[in-house]
Every structure is written in C-alpha cells, then in structure tokens.
Amino acid sequence: MMNGESRNGPAKPRLATVWLDGCSGCHMSFLDLDDKLVDICLRADLVYSPLVDTKTFPDFVDVTLVEGAVSSQEDLEKIKHIRDHTKFLVALGDCAVTANVPSMRNPFGANAILRRAYIENVTLNPRVPDRVVPPLLNRSSPVHTVVKVDVFVPGCPPSAETIGYVVNELLDGRMPDLSGRTRFGA
Amino acid sequence: MKPAEQVTVLKINGDEVSAHADQTILDVARENGIEIPTLCYLENLTEVGGCRLCLVEIKGAAKLQPACVTRVREGMEVATHSSRLDTYRRKILELIFTERNHICSVCVANGNCDLQDMAAALGMDHVTYPYLNPSVPVDLSHELFGIDQNRCILCTRCVRVCAEIEGAHTWDVRNSGINSRVFTDFNEPWGESQTCTNCGKCVNVCPTGALFKKGKAVGERTRQIDFLPYLKTMREELK
Ligand code: SF4
Ligand code: SF4
Ligand code: FES
Numbered sequence: 001m002m003n004g005e006s007r008n009g010p011a012k013p014r015l016a017t018v019w020l021d022g023c024s025g026c027h028m029s030f031l032d033l034d035d036k037l038v039d040i041c042l043r044a045d046l047v048y049s050p051l052v053d054t055k056t057f058p059d060f061v062d063v064t065l066v067e068g069a070v071s072s073q074e075d076l077e078k079i080k081h082i083r084d085h086t087k088f089l090v091a092l093g094d095c096a097v098t099a100n101v102p103s104m105r106n107p108f109g110a111n112a113i114l115r116r117a118y119i120e121n122v123t124l125n126p127r128v129p130d131r132v133v134p135p136l137l138n139r140s141s142p143v144h145t146v147v148k149v150d151v152f153v154p155g156c157p158p159s160a161e162t163i164g165y166v167v168n169e170l171l172d173g174r175m176p177d178l179s180g181r182t183r184f185g186a
Numbered sequence: 187m188k189p190a191e192q193v194t195v196l197k198i199n200g201d202e203v204s205a206h207a208d209q210t211i212l213d214v215a216r217e218n219g220i221e222i223p224t225l226c227y228l229e230n231l232t233e234v235g236g237c238r239l240c241l242v243e244i245k246g247a248a249k250l251q252p253a254c255v256t257r258v259r260e261g262m263e264v265a266t267h268s269s270r271l272d273t274y275r276r277k278i279l280e281l282i283f284t285e286r287n288h289i290c291s292v293c294v295a296n297g298n299c300d301l302q303d304m305a306a307a308l309g310m311d312h313v314t315y316p317y318l319n320p321s322v323p324v325d326l327s328h329e330l331f332g333i334d335q336n337r338c339i340l341c342t343r344c345v346r347v348c349a350e351i352e353g354a355h356t357w358d359v360r361n362s363g364i365n366s367r368v369f370t371d372f373n374e375p376w377g378e379s380q381t382c383t384n385c386g387k388c389v390n391v392c393p394t395g396a397l398f399k400k401g402k403a404v405g406e407r408t409r410q411i412d413f414l415p416y417l418k419t420m421r422e423e424l425k
Contacts, residue, residue: 094291097312104289106319139319144312152311156291183306185290185297 013062013171015040016048017092018082020075021102021140022068025157026093027051030065032160040164043171059085063170065092065163069099070141074134083147088170091142091149092163094156094184102140110136151176155186196262211253211264212240222266223275223308225282225300226341227254228391230414231350234342238278239304242266250274272308279305280313285364287319287336294334295395298409301339318364327377331389331399333368338396340366344388351417356382368396387413 019027027050033040047058057078064086070076083089094100105113114136119126143149153166153176162182169176192207198215205214210233215222226237235255242253245263253266265271282301290296305311322335342359345368349355356370356379370376389397390409 091312098283098288099317100289100291103317103319104287104292106317107287107321142312142317145316149312154311178311179309180306183290184288184302185293 011045013044014047014058014060015044015167015171016046016057016061016064016082016086017050018048018057018064018066018068018078019050020066020068020079020096020143021071022093022095023101024050024067026065026067026095026155026163029093029155029157029160030163033164034160036160036164040167040171044167057082057085061086063088063090063167065090065167066096066143067092069095069102070137070143070146071102072134072136076137076146079143079147088150089143089147090151090153090166090170091144092153092166093158094154096143096149097152097154098184099140099142100156106139110138151178153178153182154184155182156184158182158186194258194260194262196258196260196264198264199266205258207258209258211242211251211256211258211262214258215253215264215266220266222253223304224254225304225339225393226343228343228346228411228414230418231343231346231391234346237282237339237341239275241271241274243268243271275308276310279308279310280315282339283313284315284317285320286322286338287317289336293337293395294398295337299395300393320364322367325376326400327375328379328382328384328400329377330384331376331386331397333376333397334395335367336396337394338368339394340368341393342368343391343393344368344397347387347391347414351414352383352385352387354381354383354385357388 017027017030031037046052047061048054064082066079066089070079091097095102114128118128151166153162155162159182165181166176194205194207195202196205198218198220203214203218212222212224212227222240222242224240226234227240233254235252238252240253241250243265244251250271290302293299324332324334324336326332340359345357345359348357357368359366360369360373361367370379371381376382386399389399390411
C-alpha cells in the first residue's frame with residue numbers, strides 16, 4: 001500500500017498530472033488510453049489534474065506526471081511545490097525531459113522573444129505585459145534541471161500505451177523499464 | 187599482387203576470433219556478429235575515429251581505444267561491452283545532444299536519425315549536462331538541399347564522401363572544439379559553391395537531420411547509401 005489506510009479499508013494510491021510549458025499533447029495521449037483509463041481510476045484516485053476540478057495541489061501524492069518544460073516563474077514555483085509533495089515524479093514527454101519545442105527560444109533569451117511577440121508583431125498598443133501573465137524565465141528548462149525526477153518518459157508525445165505502462169508499473173510499486181518502448185520525438 | 191595476408195588470432199568478449207592483420211577491431215567484431223555502436227564510421231569511407239562511440243576496452247591498455255581505427259594484434263583481448271563503456275557511450279551521446287539544438291519532434295530526420303536511434307538503443311533517456319543552446323545558422327541557399335547546423339554532430343561523413351567519392355571536396359570543417367562547423371568552399375553560401383556538383387551524396391550519408399533535401403517535411407526523409415559499395419567496386423576494377 002503506497003499511502004496509508006482510510007476508515008473504509010486501504011486507501012487507493014493518489015495520482016496527479018500537471019501541465020507546465022507544453023501543448024497538452026501528452027495529456028491528450030494519456031486520454032487516448034480510452035477504456036483503460038477506467039481501470040486506472042479503479043486502482044488510483046486522480047487527486048489533481050487539468051482534467052479534474054481541484055485547484056490546489058494536495059499534500060500527499062504518490063505519482064505525479066509532469067507534462068511540459070519549466071519556462072516561467074510560475075512553472076518554477078509550481079514544480080518545486082509539487083516535488084515536495086510527491087513520491088514519484090515522472091517527466092512525461094520531450095518538453096519535460098529535454099525542454100523540446102519551448103527551448104527553441106533559448107538561443108535568443110526571454111527579452112528578444114517578448115519583444116517579438118508583444119511589440120514587433122503588434123499594431124495596437126504594443127506593450128510587454130507586466131501583470132497576470134507569469135514572467136518568463138530567460139531559458140526554458142527540462143524539469144530535472146530544477147527538481148529531482150524519478151522517471152523519464154521521452155516522446156512527443158509518448159504513446160498512450162507507454163503512458164499506461166508507466167502508470168501501472170508505478171501503481172504496482174515497480175520502476176518502469178522504458179527500453180525499447182519510446183524515444184525522443186516518438 | 188597483394189602480399190600474402192597474415193592471420194591473427196584475438197579474443198573479443200572472451201571468444202577467440204581470427205582476423206587479417208590489417209583489419210580493425212570494428213571490422214572483425216561485425217564480421218563475427220558483435221555489434222559495436224558507431225556514428226561517424228561509414229563503411230567504404232576512410233575512418234576518422236571522431237565520435238568515440240565505438241570505444242572498447244583492450245586488456246593491458248589503460249586508455250579506451252576506438253574500434254573503428256584500431257588494428258587488431260595477435261593475442262589482443264578486447265571487451266566491447268561493460269558498464270564502464272555503457273557509461274562513457276551515454277555521456278558521449280549526452281554531450282552531442284547538448285552541443286547543438288536537437289528538437290527531434292520538429293526535425294526533418296525524426297524517426298530516421300542515427301543519433302536518435304542510438305540514444306534509444308543505449309538507454310540515454312535524458313541529458314545530465316547543461317544544454318548550450320548555441321545560435322547557429324541554417325543555409326538554404328542551395329537550389330536542392332539545405333543545411334541546418336543545429337543538427338550537425340560533426341561526424342564529417344559529408345566531408346569524406348564529397349572528397350573521397352565524388353572528388354569535389356566542397357565540404358570541410360573550420361574552427362575547433364565546440365566552435366567547429368562544416369562549411370562549403372571558402373565559407374560562401376552553399377548555393378554559390380563553384381565546386382558542388384549537386385550530386386546529393388552528402389545529404390544521403392548524413393546520419394542526422396543536418397543535411398536534407400528541400401521540400402521534405404518531418405518524417406519524410408529516406409537515405410540511399412547503396413551507391414557507396416557499388417562505386418568502390420567499380421573503382422577497384424579500374425585499378
Ligand atoms: S538530428 Fe536526430 S537527434 Fe537531432 S533533432 Fe533531428 S531527429 Fe533528433
Ligand atoms: S552535416 Fe551531417 S554528415 Fe556532415 S558533419 Fe554534420 S552530421 Fe555529419
Ligand atoms: S565510429 Fe569509431 S570513433 Fe566514431
């Protein structure tokens with residue numbers, strides 16, 4: 001049992017998914033598990049995710065899947081908090097593992113990108129936002145460069161089958177062996 | 187007439203194998219069905235020992251040796267796989283990935299790339315060194331082909347095939363260390379090259395998405411390197 005007992009018998013392991021700087025493709029691939037999602041929901045509680053209503057990350061989570069690179073101040077604060085409250089952190093997909101497409105701005109730096117998006121390409125009231133939109137970090141970074149990652153799942157996106165395998169292995173208390181299952185860009 | 191060939195006996199991974207004295211460890215290993223990972227090596231081109239992926243352990247030698255350029259010796263004992271070699275090979279791959287910008291998901295070679303395949307084969311699932319994210323050029327001046335330096339691993343296959351097989355020597359490498367770049371002629375745009383014959387051999391031997399045919403979208407690229415053994419045989423027959 002991964003996480004204590006409740007009054008109604010053993011509590012189910014707690015699963016979370018988060019979406020940082022990514023395109024949501026990894027979440028879409030997760031949803032492609034279709035009917036197998038039901039099996040996962042029977043074995044685990046989905047306690048936090050863009051797919052559920054909860055707005056605050058719970059105190060104890062057994063497995064968290066992270067999609068996306070760390071690109072803004074907000075991403076950075078989120079992932080640090082999540083790491084502190086998660087047993088197994090999974091870098092899901094190339095953006096989380098390598099920073100992938102978000103990192104294509106890294107050779108230029110954040111200011112050049114903001115200038116391009118909010119000033120050079122804008123005709124009406126060109127202005128770099130200084131509120132609401134989270135400030136961009138100068139570089140977009142892989143998750144493991146800012147917090148410890150337990151499992152790396154490359155792929156853009158990893159297939160539903162691969163994600164299902166990873167989640168089920170972790171719920172069974174095993175470390176997934178991804179050799180031959182996925183690759184960068186898959 | 188060729189001189190009589192000397193036969194040598196050595197051990198690879200504990201098994202005795204025989205070889206001709208002028209063969210490399212890589213040659214002999216492959217003849218015996220033992221796979222050693224390589225990136226810069228391409229059969230029928232001169233070996234340069236550049237990528238170091240083919241490093242092997244030789245009993246009695248303190249340093250690891252590249253199998254593609256090391257000749258066999260009588261009584262040599264070679265190990266092609268060990269946890270030490272696995273670690274070094276993965277580190278080499280990681281460093282290659284950090285030196286340029288490899289964004290597989292949007293690369294012309296995605297799904298058809300030796301570097302990408304090698305990372306998967308050697309279990310390199312993330313990079314532990316900092317990415318350098320250099321700002322490097324893309325040259326699309328050639329009518330038929332393009333070069334994206336973001337994907338170049340400096341294997342020099344393009345340089346060698348162009349010089350040794352096509353005989354044009356359009357490509358070469360300038361600068362040194364991490365600033366090394368392949369370039370055409372006197373570092374003019376490829377499209378203005380006076381020596382390039384438009385043969386496309388460089389594009390076909392490039393192991394990554396650095397050299398490509400124009401108009402090929404992600405995942406459409408295929409490589410045709412079967413001309414090499416054919417031309418090599420033709421040339422030898424002329425001798
Ligand atoms: S050259 Fe290969 S490893 Fe590099 S981005 Fe393209 S597919 Fe990926
Ligand atoms: S352009 Fe391609 S063939 Fe030439 S050195 Fe770079 S990776 Fe190798
Ligand atoms: S294959 Fe031997 S050094 Fe590259």
